[in-house]
Amino acid sequence: MTDLLVSDTTTDTETGTTATGTAAEALAAPGTTAPAVPFRSIHSHLTQRALRLQPTSTAVRAAYNEAPFTPIPAVTEAIASAAAGLNLYPEGIGTLEAKLAAHHGVEDLGEGCVVVSPGSGFMLHNLAIATCDPGDEVMFGWRSFDAYFNAAATAGAKAVAVPVLDSGALQLEAMAEAITDRTRLIVLCTPNNPSGAPLMHADVLDFLAKVPSNVLVVLDDAYGEYATAEGVVDGFALAAQFPNVAVLKTFSKFFGLAGLRLGYLIARPEITTGIRRISLLSGVSTLAVQAGLACLEPASVAEYEERRRVTLAERTRIESTLVDQGFTIYPSQANFILIDLGEKSDDFAAFSAANGVIIRSYGEDGARYSIMLPEVNDLFLEITEKWQVEQA
């Protein structure tokens, strides 16, 4: 995909484009005066301009890998009843962390092996701060989740972005070769965003044998619940086996609570203790704690399992329809599908938005559709069909 990228500047997050323009540089450069225009406005402007989007008020957003389902009643009820206690600082964080450990069956890692944060993106910042001094290196595959650049920048670290394979899978051998004595943190996104390619357990084992024990390897498992292929990496088993492996998870995807901001790290207590030491005090809200607890009730988990079944069935249907329509896709193990459109990615994204579905373009690296409810998926597949007819 792209060339090896080593950068100590900032890049936009998932909710925007890769910003390498002057505004982003001005904001990132130490000692410069921030422009008068607030960052969010620039961000939104860049996004709209880059994609040439003209979304109508009825356009559906299928661009950020959000869950298309609204929160389950147990969660909205928990939030509503917790609202009456918002005069108090949050309680129950320890209970939520213990229940998460039980939910994932990782209690054997040791007491305190789960630490929560306001979103897993925020935890990435904590991880970079905890592991890096200025000038140290944070390594990840590229393309992958944009926020890894931001995390590195937070700690004054260099972002070392190792190109992924043509299949969109992380190139573990090249990553092992790129390790230097300044490497402190390696983030492996699996399934990778935006390609949807997962890592295989055996390959990660080989990789870990080449990683020095003072380097923290974090498996970003944001989409792990959608990885159903045989042999995909089992991060919890690796965290039990290797003291320098951690698993990063979120309530934003499988639990469909992206707006709530709740994520967590699973690792041995030596690591989670270090993270707690630098974590924002009371950073996770009462509403997030109570909603998180409600998600873990057995009846809730059963509802989420049903939603996952819908998403997985839709993934199969969309992938096979796109292939039948003549598209080249990256086979996905996540809740999104990257379509290989080469230099037409931006045009296709604009076409899709104009026809009612906003997706994310990655320039020459493709356009990504986040799997929605069946009716929206139907609409998207009509749009793709129409595009092919117009291109013929």
Ligand SMILES: Cc1ncc(COP(=O)(O)O)c(C=O)c1O
């Ligand atoms: C790979 C990956 N990790 C983490 C996140 C961030 O999730 P959160 O909402 O928990 O910050 C995302 C969001 O899209 C993602 O794609």
